[in-house]
Amino acid sequence: MVSPIIIAQVIEFECGGLAISLSGSHPAMDGFLDFKFLFEWANVCRIGSPVEEINFLSFDLSNIFPTRDILGVFKLTYHPVIEKDIIVKRFVIREAAMSKLRKKCVDESDGGLTFQPSRVEIITALLWRALICISTTIHGYVRPSLMDFPLNLRSKTSLPQVHNSMGNFRIDVPIKFIPEENKMELHNFIILIRDTVNKVVASCAKASPDEIVSTLVNIYNVSVRSPEWGGNDEVDKVLCSSMCMFPLHDTDFGLGKPALLFFGMKDTQMLWLHDTNIHSEVGVQVDLKESYMQLFECDANL
Incomplete structure (x- = not known):
């Protein structure tokens, strides 16, 4: 049986509200395309939309990327752990809190930052550090941590024809926290995140399609699927997906823009970042194991 590429479910409530759920096949669609698909679908459906705006x-x-046997070069050394007790909570980070965090990062005594960090860098660093502290409380020692950070490559390469392409054109950036090498100040996490992401972006910026595929394969084999990191039970794993700047809140089928967004796979620990309808704020959805969530909500730094 062939699985559909896209499944859409529309629910109409007695109060007149409407919910649209979308599930896409990941080999065919990445996160950016999921929301781009919804956005353009809404444009087509909305009466009066000029065709030139679609x-x-x-x-x-x-x-550009013809079918090839890349599975043969992946070293499948482990099977991802599927979590069963995931709890989901939603938070909003206000602009005032963001300003305080940004100032704190620049003023920290251990060097601080010499650049203005982005909202995504600050929040990702804040949440990741909290999870490492929670893991330390649970296990009694500081463990290595591997954060998987999906990155949309459409605007990161010299291939202009891919900017509006259907398909999966992301790369998962593995960011490694090593207790013996990395410090625990907030700005240290921001630097670690920025340096790792920039290194991957630089490797793809002027690369050919074959070189981009080689970069992807190397990342998976060295980090994500390696027994030292991805396959090591002594390493904590977390995913962080930022959908900030995606056309989420501008999606309008003619019934108004979204009032509530909800994401997830519900089988792994994951952080979801997205814009709210107030663009100076950032929404955060946190999917954590119950034992982690109980400590997460009590974290004094949060």
């Missing part, structure tokens, strides 16, 4: 998706990604 940005139809292209299907030329397979011409």
